[in-house]
Amino acid sequence: MKKIVIGVVVTAAIVASVAALVMKGGGYKLTDVLNESPTKIGMITTLSGGGSHLGIDVRDGFMLATEMANANLEVIIRDDARKPDIAKSLANELIQKDKVDILTGIIWSNLAMAVVPPTVRGGTFYLSPNAGPSALAGKACHENYFNVAWQNNNLHEAMGHFMKAEGLQKPFILAPNYPAGTDALTGFKSRFGKAEGEIFTKLGQKDYAAEIAQIRASNADSVFFFLPGGMGIAFMKQYASSGIELPVFGPAFSFDEIILGAVGNSAIGVKNTSQWAYDLDNPANEKFVKAFRAKYDRTPTLYASQGYDTANLILSAIKKASPSDKDAFRSALESADFDSVRGSFKFGSNHHPIQNIYVREVVAGNGKKPTNKLVGVAISDLQDAYVSQCAL
Amino acid sequence: MTLALTLEQLLNGIQFGVMLFLMASGLTLIFGVMGLINLAHGSLYMVGAFVCAYVTGITGSFWLGLLAGALGAAIMGVIVEVLVIRRLYQRDHLDQVLATFALILILSEGTALVFGSQPLWLDIPSVLKGSIELGSVVYPVYRILIIIVGVLVALGLYLLISRTRIGMKIRAGENDREMIGALGVNISVLYTFVFAVGAALAGLAGSLVGALQSVEVGMGEPVLILAFVVIVIGGIGSIKGALIGAMLVGIVDTLGRVLLPSFFQWFMEPSAAASVGSALASMLIYLLMAIILAIKPKGLFPAND
Known part of the structure; x- marks a missing residue:
């Protein structure tokens, strides 16, 4: 009897772990038909489950741009629930059944790696509003693939560069033990050099007492971390009450406006790198932030800015050429002839952005939530390190 | 590694163990008394954390939030027990797994519906922020509080089960369900009570940990898996086993995370x-x-061997 029970309990534990993964399915459709025979765009993004605020912001930024332009577009939106298999079958459905001209929306690099290569090989354009895995910037680059956000290493590289310029010498660096985490620390070290201490944490880990104790015991003069989503919220809160006074640095992913709401004042003083900031001073950005706040009643995150830029890039290209004329449409995209909320924006030969990466500082907001404030440029006109491996 | 760092990591392990004990004790109690495998225990932990964050946000008092978190989870536990769980006691373990798995999905989606899918804000009260010096070790006050709460709960459970009339009925229920029913004890009320106690402990753990980590949908499942590991190690149905198992898992996990990377550094380059x-x-x-x-x-420590 007891043996059976233990068997059942172990099975139960496995089932429970699968539960966390299978939790959300489904999706919904939002069609926005304004005219006859519009350009069809398929958007596959994460709208439910963990990390859904990224997908929601990409979608909201994208839809805001299409509404402001009153454009002749049909956007079909689907929820991938952060699962590669769902993303892949949605892509097949959108391409084969709905016959979309352009696909976009994917947030996570592992999903992008499953969907993008077959999509672009089949002749459909793919514009990434977020994920920028190194393979797609280098060896596996493709003429129909454009990344409007950044290559994954960019924000970490910029922070390595910035911390070195600030005269810091012994950073303690940590990231989760998965591909984007190792890329983050590789990117950081490529610009900074050797770190004082380096830790890979468990993906999804929420308790950082052991790591914080190691930071305290080390001779480090600063901390750099890449812990996206709930992991970063947990780390920041625990770090703040640990009594360690070392300055903290990181990419913008752990300090977007929504995460700051959950972290609270613990994050004040942290410097983070981003390719965009809501207080970046240019007319396009001013217009975007004002319209976004009016429509959705919240401050946009960098993800919303990426969705907005992606939509405007598509709209600028449609003005010049029809997506059915592939070569003309491709060169229209390549020219990136739109007013980016980032100010200057252009593509490198591998269709990845060459852009400034800025430094923001978390400051007290006027409500109970802290907010980001632009403080300077970390690195100007940064191009990714993989462009030389791309045959384009 | 210095002595102070080793001691600090040991304390971290104990604190982690105490948190696991709060989860595992409820799980093992419910299994021991009712023979029920409750996969939704992690969802009750999540419900506790959300209620705590919500009440703390409204009243501004973390202590009220903590109380509400434990009570909210207990109330949710009673609702779930009366509506669903009660029908499962006579059924096969696999039926129980299926039904309580469905409860995970329902409670997760329900929580997202009520509170939204964004993480909620919950922070440690300012009196408990900061660290104190214990000899050569500097340790956060809040984590010491968690250890104290865990010790009090362990003590409370021991007294409840070994020294009170309800505890006597619980022990009797573990040994012989039919007989205690025949002796005139209202078994369904007893079961609901035990389930509510387990749920309250899960809610308390969720609230305490939520302030330290993050309050978000799906936060319960990783903890649930660890709690199952704890009760399997400790012996299913045994509170004493849950305590020892939780401490073992907490300390081994924490020290492993610290010691293994430095061990490999002796013969590998640091990042590898x-x-x-x-x-x-x-x-x-x-x-x-x-x-x-x-x-x-x-x-x-196998129960009723």
Whole structure:
């Protein structure tokens, strides 16, 4: 009897772990038909489950741009629930059944790696509003693939560069033990050099007492971390009450406006790198932030800015050429002839952005939530390190 | 590694263990008394954390939030027990797994519906922020509080079960369900009570940990898996086993995370050592479970043997 029970309990534990993964399915459709025979765009993004605020912001930024332009577009939106298999079958459905001209929306690099290569090989354009895995910037680059956000290493590289310029010498660096985490620390070290201490944490880990104790015991003069989503919220809160006074640095992913709401004042003083900031001073950005706040009643995150830029890039290209004329449409995209909320924006030969990466500082907001404030440029006109491996 | 750092990591392990004990004790109590495998225990932990964050946000008092978190989870536990769980006691374990798995989905989606899918804000009250010096070790006050709460709960459960009339009925229920029913004890009220106590402990754990970590949908499942490891190691149905198992898992996991990467650094370059060490460290408690089950298949302290 007891043996059976233990068997059942172990099975139960496995089932429970699968539960966390299978939790959300489904999706919904939002069609926005304004005219006859519009350009069809398929958007596959994460709208439910963990990390859904990224997908929601990409979608909201994208839809805001299409509404402001009153454009002749049909956007079909689907929820991938952060699962590669769902993303892949949605892509097949959108391409084969709905016959979309352009696909976009994917947030996570592992999903992008499953969907993008077959999509672009089949002749459909793919514009990434977020994920920028190194393979797609280098060896596996493709003429129909454009990344409007950044290559994954960019924000970490910029922070390595910035911390070195600030005269810091012994950073303690940590990231989760998965591909984007190792890329983050590789990117950081490529610009900074050797770190004082380096830790890979468990993906999804929420308790950082052991790591914080190691930071305290080390001779480090600063901390750099890449812990996206709930992991970063947990780390920041625990770090703040640990009594360690070392300055903290990181990419913008752990300090977007929504995460700051959950972290609270613990994050004040942290410097983070981003390719965009809501207080970046240019007319396009001013217009975007004002319209976004009016429509959705919240401050946009960098993800919303990426969705907005992606939509405007598509709209600028449609003005010049029809997506059915592939070569003309491709060169229209390549020219990136739109007013980016980032100010200057252009593509490198591998269709990845060459852009400034800025430094923001978390400051007290006027409500109970802290907010980001632009403080300077970390690195100007940064191009990714993989462009030389791309045959384009 | 210095002595102070070792001691601090040991305290971290104990604190982690105490948190696991709060989860595992409820789980093992429910299993021991009612023979029920409750996968939705992690969802009750999540409900507790959300209620705590919500009430703390409205009233501004973390202590009220903590109370509300434990009570909210208990109330949710009673609702779930009366509506669903009550029908499962006579059924096969696999039916129980299926039904309580469905409860995970319902409670997660329900929480997202009520509170939204964004993480909620909950922070440690300012009196408990900061650290104190214990000899050569500097340790956060809040984590000491968690250890104290865990010790009090362990003590409370011991007294409840060994010294009170309800505890006597619980022990009797574990041994012989039909007989205690025949002696005129209202077994369904007893079951609901035990389930509510387990749920309240899960809610308390969720609230305490939510302030330290993050309050978000799906936060309960990783903890649930660890709690199952704890009760399998400790012996299913045994509170004493849950306490020892939780401490073992907490300390082994914490020290493994710290020691393994530095161990590999002796013969590997640092970044490879960090990556191999941390990969191995995340397997360590499952290795521990396998070894203990190989030696003692029923766990360390099997109940009603």
